[in-house]
Amino acid sequence: MTTTPCWRRFQDTLCHCPDLGLWLDISRMNFPDDFFSSQEPAVRRALAAMARLESGIIANPDENRMVGHYWLRAPELAPSPALTTEIKETVQRILAFTAEIHSGKRTAPGGRPFRKLLVIGIGGSALGPQFVADALGGPHDLLTPYFLDNTDPDGMDRVFGQMGDLADCLAIVISKSGSTKETRNGMLEARAAWQRAGLDFSRQAVAITGTGSELDTLAIAEGWLERFPMWDWVGGRTSVTSAVGLLPAALQGIDISALLAGARTADQATRESDIRRNPAALMALMWLQGSSGCGKRDLVMLPYKDRLLLFSRYLQQLIMESIGKDRDLDGNQVAQGLTVYGNKGSTDQHAYVQQLRDGVHNFFVTFIEVLQDRSGASLEVEPGVTSGDYLFGFLYGTRQALAEKGRESMTLTVERIDPATIGALIALFERTVGLYASLVNINAYHQPGVEAGKKAAGAVIELQKKVRAHLADHPGSSDPTAVAAALGVPEQTELVFAILRRLAVRG
Numbered sequence: 001m002t003t004t005p006c007w008r009r010f011q012d013t014l015c016h017c018p019d020l021g022l023w024l025d026i027s028r029m030n031f032p033d034d035f036f037s038s039q040e041p042a043v044r045r046a047l048a049a050m051a052r053l054e055s056g057i058i059a060n061p062d063e064n065r066m067v068g069h070y071w072l073r074a075p076e077l078a079p080s081p082a083l084t085t086e087i088k089e090t091v092q093r094i095l096a097f098t099a100e101i102h103s104g105k106r107t108a109p110g111g112r113p114f115r116k117l118l119v120i121g122i123g124g125s126a127l128g129p130q131f132v133a134d135a136l137g138g139p140h141d142l143l144t145p146y147f148l149d150n151t152d153p154d155g156m157d158r159v160f161g162q163m164g165d166l167a168d169c170l171a172i173v174i175s176k177s178g179s180t181k182e183t184r185n186g187m188l189e190a191r192a193a194w195q196r197a198g199l200d201f202s203r204q205a206v207a208i209t210g211t212g213s214e215l216d217t218l219a220i221a222e223g224w225l226e227r228f229p230m231w232d233w234v235g236g237r238t239s240v241t242s243a244v245g246l247l248p249a250a251l252q253g254i255d256i257s258a259l260l261a262g263a264r265t266a267d268q269a270t271r272e273s274d275i276r277r278n279p280a281a282l283m284a285l286m287w288l289q290g291s292s293g294c295g296k297r298d299l300v301m302l303p304y305k306d307r308l309l310l311f312s313r314y315l316q317q318l319i320m321e322s323i324g325k326d327r328d329l330d331g332n333q334v335a336q337g338l339t340v341y342g343n344k345g346s347t348d349q350h351a352y353v354q355q356l357r358d359g360v361h362n363f364f365v366t367f368i369e370v371l372q373d374r375s376g377a378s379l380e381v382e383p384g385v386t387s388g389d390y391l392f393g394f395l396y397g398t399r400q401a402l403a404e405k406g407r408e409s410m411t412l413t414v415e416r417i418d419p420a421t422i423g424a425l426i427a428l429f430e431r432t433v434g435l436y437a438s439l440v441n442i443n444a445y446h447q448p449g450v451e452a453g454k455k456a457a458g459a460v461i462e463l464q465k466k467v468r469a470h471l472a473d474h475p476g477s478s479d480p481t482a483v484a485a486a487l488g489v490p491e492q493t494e495l496v497f498a499i500l501r502r503l504a505v506r507g
């Protein structure tokens with residue numbers, strides 16, 4: 001297999017989707033000549049499983065749930081008229097609410113128009129909105145977005161510091177479950193910040209959450225401005241085309257109808273039964289090839305576009321939370337996964353690309369090329385050469401340099417970054433994850449490992465409460481062995497040490 005493929009191989013394998021303005025070049029992946037024919041039955045099964053999922057079967061068996069994110073941009077495909085109506089009505093409500101905010105029909109208390117947006121959420125309730133905001137935002141944003149996506153007090157203080165005046169800020173608290181502690185803490189900290197400023201948080205707050213959740217109950221009790229639904233058949237990591245992503249984007253001034261249309265077109269393109277014309281099926285096959293179907297090699301995302309910086313972060317959750325599973329659908333222990341990392345080119349060229357070319361060969365790359373450099377004319381940094389030409393040169397140069405050393409890569413090319421393209425990229429990778437999960441026979445739609453960490457964290461907080469109570473009764477006790485013994489948890493001595501050390505530093 002040659003690593004610098006000829007024009008013929010490029011032409012034979014190139015997937016062009018004119019409706020999306022998207023090309024997928026897989027010619028630099030080292031799949032053998034009979035790869036497609038040997039994998040065809042498996043891909044057919046994966047496409048059939050996807051069609052069943054889209055028809056509304058219980059596609060997430062562990063949680064006994066349907067998986068319906070594709071209906072969000074094609075409501076007519078939802079399995080019941082009631083769902084179709086609910087999806088459509090939610091988009092209409094988002095557009096109507098946004099219009100009222102933008103027009104000043106709804107103002108902050110005191111009649112000031114809203115100018116800022118604080119999104120409080122984590123995981124799937126933050127990564128999608130952050131990616132969309134960064135990819136499509138700019139100086140003309142109608143509301144400037146800020147995010148609280150952690151329970152780090154200093155991180156929150158920094159955001160409040162950047163925001164300044166809260167009187168013109170609309171807060172959106174997003175949590176599907178409505179009980180995620182980091183988000184609850186962010187909301188409580190925001191409410192306290194509002195209070196310090198003499199403002200009433202509930203007059204400026206909106207909730208996006210499941211009906212009847214803790215957050216929903218609170219928003220009703222306090223009379224928040226609005227509540228938008230988060231349905232159990234939409235997973236957090238595939239929720240960006242639900243109210244989770246649409247409301248913040250619309251408020252920022254992003255054309256969410258175009259974003260939904262892009263996703264819808266990509267969904268149509270990735271239902272294609274001819275594998276060679278289906279970019280999601282091809283990418284799933286390349287993940288199989290690149291990682292040997294068991295996460296043997298990592299997926300390095302290299303978008304040559306600053307606006308796509310957060311794409312790899314977004315994909316980390318989408319792919320790793322979906323694919324990283326202990327067991328397959330038959331209950332066999334498989335320890336599956338596909339590690340994703342990357343930032344942007346050519347910046348990464350000056351960081352870790354050295355290792356990619358010369359070091360351990362444990363990855364394959366997805367380059368993303370954006371044909372349009374910027375909206376206006378470009379300066380010539382050298383006669384006849386622009387900064388964008390250099391970006392293009394570095395992409396193709398790096399790809400060539402990697403290929404010369406036998407490093408595999410794919411290249412996704414899109415015409416421009418706009419709402420439709422971002423919607424299309426989101427949908428393309430969602431479908432790729434679903435198809436790949438079928439190919440390796442795992443449930444892509446649950447996350448049992450995350451729950452384990454949350455439970456363990458709860459136990460840490462409980463132990464800290466006991467240590468503090470013990471210290472209140474026994475001031476001056478600082479020996480972790482003695483404290484752990486007194487609390488009857490000698491096996492937790494190391495954790496008691498960590499708690500004592502932290503309390504000591506905090507004074």
Ligand SMILES: O=P(O)(O)OC[C@H]1O[C@H](O)[C@H](O)[C@@H](O)[C@@H]1O
Nearest residue numbers: 123124125175176177180236450
């Ligand atoms: O939206 P929430 O219910 O607050 O959940 C936020 C996040 O929580 C967990 O970490 C899950 O593993 C994620 O998939 C989810 O996106």
